[in-house]
Amino acid sequence: xxxxxxPLVHIHNVTKTFKRGFEDLHVLAGxxxxxxxxxxxxxxGPSGSGKSTLLxxxxxxxxxxxxxxxxxxxxxxxxxxxxxxxxxxxxxxxVFQFYNLLPALSAGHNVELPLLLTNLDKAGRRRHVAAALAxxxxxxxxxxxxxTLSGGEQQRVGIARAIVTDPTVLLCDEPTGDLxxxxxxxxxxxxxxxxxxxxxxxxxxxxxxxxSARASRTVYLDKGRLSDQPSA
Amino acid sequence: xxxxxxxxxxxxxxxxxxxxxxxxxxTAAIGIAGVVGVxxxxxxxxxxxxxxxxxxxxxxxxxxxxxxxxxxxxxGLNRADTRIIGxxxxxxxxxxxxxxxxxxxxxxxxPKRSTGTDANVPLRGVEPGAFEVRGNIKIVRGRRFATGRxxxxxxxxxxxxxxxxDVGQHIKVGQNAxxxxxxFTAGGxxxxxxxxxxxxxxxxxxxxxxxxxxxxxxxxxxxxFQEFSKFLTNHPRLSVKVMRQAEYYAEQSTSVTRFITTIGxxxxxxxxxxxxxxxxxxxxxxxxxxTREIATLRALGFGSGPVIFSVLLExxxxxxxxxxxxxxxxxxxxxGYRASTINWQTFSQVTFAFNVSPALLGKALGFxxxxxxxxxxxxxxxxxxxxIAAGLRES
Numbered sequence: 001x002x003x004x005x006x007p008l009v010h011i012h013n014v015t016k017t018f019k020r021g022f023e024d025l026h027v028l029a030g031x032x033x034x035x036x037x038x039x040x041x042x043x044x045g046p047s048g049s050g051k052s053t054l055l056x057x058x059x060x061x062x063x064x065x066x067x068x069x070x071x072x073x074x075x076x077x078x079x080x081x082x083x084x085x086x087x088x089x090x091x092x093x094x095v096f097q098f099y100n101l102l103p104a105l106s107a108g109h110n111v112e113l114p115l116l117l118t119n120l121d122k123a124g125r126r127r128h129v130a131a132a133l134a135x136x137x138x139x140x141x142x143x144x145x146x147x148t149l150s151g152g153e154q155q156r157v158g159i160a161r162a163i164v165t166d167p168t169v170l171l172c173d174e175p176t177g178d179l180x181x182x183x184x185x186x187x188x189x190x191x192x193x194x195x196x197x198x199x200x201x202x203x204x205x206x207x208x209x210x211x212s213a214r215a216s217r218t219v220y221l222d223k224g225r226l227s228d229q230p231s232a
Numbered sequence: 233x234x235x236x237x238x239x240x241x242x243x244x245x246x247x248x249x250x251x252x253x254x255x256x257x258x259t260a261a262i263g264i265a266g267v268v269g270v271x272x273x274x275x276x277x278x279x280x281x282x283x284x285x286x287x288x289x290x291x292x293x294x295x296x297x298x299x300x301x302x303x304x305x306x307x308g309l310n311r312a313d314t315r316i317i318g319x320x321x322x323x324x325x326x327x328x329x330x331x332x333x334x335x336x337x338x339x340x341x342x343p344k345r346s347t348g349t350d351a352n353v354p355l356r357g358v359e360p361g362a363f364e365v366r367g368n369i370k371i372v373r374g375r376r377f378a379t380g381r382x383x384x385x386x387x388x389x390x391x392x393x394x395x396x397x398d399v400g401q402h403i404k405v406g407q408n409a410x411x412x413x414x415x416f417t418a419g420g421x422x423x424x425x426x427x428x429x430x431x432x433x434x435x436x437x438x439x440x441x442x443x444x445x446x447x448x449x450x451x452x453x454x455x456x457f458q459e460f461s462k463f464l465t466n467h468p469r470l471s472v473k474v475m476r477q478a479e480y481y482a483e484q485s486t487s488v489t490r491f492i493t494t495i496g497x498x499x500x501x502x503x504x505x506x507x508x509x510x511x512x513x514x515x516x517x518x519x520x521x522x523t524r525e526i527a528t529l530r531a532l533g534f535g536s537g538p539v540i541f542s543v544l545l546e547x548x549x550x551x552x553x554x555x556x557x558x559x560x561x562x563x564x565x566x567x568g569y570r571a572s573t574i575n576w577q578t579f580s581q582v583t584f585a586f587n588v589s590p591a592l593l594g595k596a597l598g599f600x601x602x603x604x605x606x607x608x609x610x611x612x613x614x615x616x617x618x619x620i621a622a623g624l625r626e627s
Contacts (some may be wrong), residue, residue: 044249052621053621056621061531061620061621061624062619062621081536082535085530085533085534085535085542086466086535087533088531088532088533089532089533089534090533094531096528096530096624100524100531100624101526102245102249102525102528102529103249103252104245104249104251104252105245105246105248109245112533113245113529113530114533116237116238116241116242117238117532117533117534161532188234208574
């Protein structure tokens, strides 16, 4: 997807301003970030520092007020809504804090959802779903519904859904935030495995230093700016 | 372009979550069932009335009235006129002569069985040819009246709606009592609302001398109408209006049918407005309840098309389910139900059966579909426009 010398994720001079009544809220102020392919980056910072906003911008769920967001060869900030949707389907896998599984669908159908946007036939989709569930350690859970699974298992299904299309980048927003320590550790181990064994590029937003310790690099966001050290 | 299979997949996934919102969904469907049931019920009245007025309208039967008359009530013909009409070209004949019936039309007052209050009933004096001219008259109880006697036969609709019209009972017309000797059907047509007697006996009872109000004529064929009509309207001694029977009855039914239809559509429209808001509320609630699911789908790469389609489809299916329920209820409750109403052309009661036809059921389901589209469209657009990032954080 990108030349080896170029970072996979390239963010340059990005600002994001929200309107709150008559007031402008500057969440990101001229932010620069580069993430290499196969890197596992942890993004930390206090609440309201703009971590999720940055993740949404990288994932094409929102647009910057100004600046450049390039993933591989694609200028994400310049894509139309429709192009962004197609781009997300091809290149991004999302892992959410509260799993965001569709409760009316079985685990298998939840994992199958992103594959509906591909040209795979039903048999092909079924193979991919089985492989993804096996990769997260839930090979026999395809027919189970989310309400019958534990939080850790639901998050594994969420990760299977995120990786089933073999996306360019995995974006994880507090993936262990709703789990106990043991289940959280299992999820972090799984993410590490995906990074190390399968070369997945992962950007993970977290509050938890224990989680960030599993990443290959950690950056800190505060008052709209990034640094390599937490602010005092 | 979004693939149809993709639209369908997302829509089906959406429908699977319907049981989680069943209370709101059932409420909306029942509201729509009520609207459709009322619409079908009222339109079944109009359709039944129109059917009663037009079912007897054979294409090879003509009705002759005085020129300028818009109904038998305002028409008048004398014996000489009826002879010219009987001798006109195109009239079917038997060994007994031309197939015509010169008729007298009067109104009598009888108590309705349902309320006990008096209402106008048409009393028609007919000649023996009336049975062959109309062709669909069938005596279902008793016998035909005898010529020259104070006897009447009663249409099945009139016998059902009015008291004192059973075989063997007597009705008072003028100074005389007339015995009911038979009950007849006329294929569900307007004649079933009437009482028939021998014209020759009815004329003196109403002091009409040898005058009539209409002549009905059986033609050699439907095509003979032009020749028949041209002959009569150009005849120097006649001033008449000639119509096919079907055309005459259709004209007679127009104002009442239009009135009932207008009232029905007006009432149903008001109710539909309520149902539309009900559907809107249900679908807005559905979208609100599914905000995170919709945002998740969109984050995964699903465009606005499948989201809009899934919300619209749910709304339309709910409306169709409600509409089907309402239409079925209306069919079982109303189809064939007998009632009577006044025909403003003759100021007399017409009995008819509510008619819930397949076409009417089709219209009702079309109406329900429109409510579904109306109720789902704006929530669907709202769902498609939800900010994804904010939607993902909804609990």
